Amino acid sequence: MFVRDILKGDYVMKSLVLAEKPSVARDIARVLHCKKQIPGAMEGDKYIVTWALGHLVTLADPEGYDKKYKEWNMSDLPMIPKKWELVVIKQTSRQYQSVKTQLFRKDVSDIIIATDAGREGELVARWILDKSGCHKPLKRLWISSVTDKAIREGFANLKDGRDYNALYHAAKSRAEADWLVGINATRALTCKYNAQLSCGRVQTPTLAMIARREEEIRQFTPKEYYGLECTAGKIKWTWQESKSGSCRCFNKEFMENISSCIKEEPLKIEAIKKTAKKAFSPGLYDLTELQRDANRRFGFSAKETLNIMQRLYENHKVLTYPRTDSRYIGTDIVPTIKERLKACSVGPYKSVAGRLINKPVQVNKSFVDDKKISDHHAIIPTEEYVQLDHMTNEERKIYDLVVRRFLSVLYPPFEYEQTTMTADAAGQIFAARGKVVRSMGWKAAYDEKWDDGEDSGDNTVEPELADQSLPELTKGQTFHISAVRVTTGRTKPPARFTEATLLSAMENPVKYMDSSDAKARKTLGETGGLGTVATRADIIEKLFHSFLIEKKGREIVITSKGKQLLELVPEDLKKPELTASWEMELSGIARGTHKDTDFLQDIQDYTKELIQEIRQSGGTFRHENMTNTKCPQCGKRLLAVNGKNSRLLVCQDRECGYRETIARTSNARCPNCHKKMELIKRNDEETFVCSCGYKEKLSAFKKRREKEGAGVSKKDVQRYMKEQNKKSEPLNNPFADALAKIKLD
Structure with missing residues (x-):
């Protein structure tokens, strides 16, 4: 038993456990022997377990404070609530009522918060308690896994709920600050330029990094470079510049002269260096x-x-x-x-x-x-x-x-012996390198399938000597040069971001942004960059869904809309230093060393400055993706946009919000080039189309697959389409998220 029975009148008092999700609630209920099913909860002798569905309560929309805010007018900005209002989210209101019923049961003596152990998890529970007006004693379950053992140990070591008050204040301050900056700046930009524009302290600096990379690529001028390889003693030797050790030279004539000079010359080994090396495991995952x-x-x-x-x-x-x-x-x-x-x-x-x-x-x-x-x-x-x-x-x-x-x-280091040899031919230095594995160490955990190819996105790095199998040689040995080859290459621009490299850039934005401020750099490092591990995925998705970025293969490119937004948005919102300073403040609030009231007063002042800057700016916005297709709802011309996995037509009128999917990337492979095909719908006919030119109607595709022994039933297609629709949920109003549930952290 985890707690003793508390008798109060005719009641056996119970603890109410509030989990964040139904799946976690079921696990806790099983461990606590809560088997009785009641509306929105499970009950046992000593505990009642209920759950949220993520957030059940959120900050009110602007129109929740004043009906005039239903209309977007620049003259109404900035909107700064005197008292913050919480509202129940309509889609999950039934579960909220179920939770509220359990909170106010006469036999419930205390509340055990069992939402996710973190800042946002604390906010989920506290907002429910605040909105319902429940002030019963609080305890906190703080666990990192939901196994039976972890749950038992967590309930045996419950914390006092008051210990997490500061964490709640930090979470609440983050949400209110994002509401102030995100909603006000988004409305100001949208009203000013009559276009669906949104910005935020995390998404806008992220977009700025993508734009900067695009500009670096655009301005990059490739240069031809040359190298020299020769074969001697069955070993491939690579020319190296004597001072820098570089294997490439930008002077073709110089390299051709060396090639001519060494053809009849012997190659003499000048030095052999053998070094025992260790490589440790890459480390655990965050x-x-x-x-x-x-x-x-x-x-x-x-x-x-x-x-x-x-x-x-x-x-x-x-x-x-x-x-x-x-x-x-x-x-x-x-x-x-x-x-x-x-x-x-x-x-x-x-x-x-x-x-x-x-x-x-x-x-x-x-x-x-x-x-x-x-x-x-x-x-x-x-x-x-x-x-x-x-x-x-x-x-x-x-x-x-x-x-x-x-x-x-848990395995020992990977151990190997690296041999580097340098040789001389006609006064020029040549090098060769080899590796002998002494112990696989941690690489044994990968069954010899370890892939250490890093996708850094930097194509300007000096190429290294390639490892090769080297025989046992001694210093002073000479060899006849049997073959000489001048190699050529071209310098490459930095690679466009993929989601992998963009995540790295968000985590370490100092590498990609101009900032000579040492304090700002240190702050960025201490706060973990742009956003948090929990929110970066959502930020990237939001940039896709706002049509500020799009994908070409795995590469991410900025759209015309994204470029124009960066020209219109206030300079501060493009800098990662803003997020870094916020996170430092929020961390201080969570530790109890900073006051949330001071932080929010600063945010209110900053919001007023932002609106004034946008109001006085003189930029313009122009749709560059207008089509001749008319919106069936309002009659205005539709815009052609690329979603993450689809192509769409969306209405240019922000208040209309109409959108129509015209093509969607499928999982079906082209029989010619094996690339994924697009599924395009025209009238009532659906057709697979590949970039190589191959076309096939859906009906013909199903027949072909049936003949190949992989039949596709109507049910399979319906299930597939349902999954695709989930991947790109249509937004009836592209600004609904910006208005009510904007999360920029």
């Missing part, structure tokens, strides 16, 4: 690192990876809490490592994990450090039994990444 890897390896978007992780955490319970910014575990987790190894010792991991289970666990500061953990530790496997056959293919891929990282940190 959410951003996992999203990067999943995008680079599998093409998953940041949002897809987060959704998959959430299922592995909530439904399968095989991985710990996903929304973490730490890549370390605490000393309290170390005693559980053996149990976690046993749990994931299945299928392809059985032999790799088995070798660790039978030995003492070796830990070090590279992945165990209490000082480097904030709210949650790194993403690792739980102690829950794993059933791989119950996972989807996508879930298996993400689980595989996490498990192999977890196993790899």
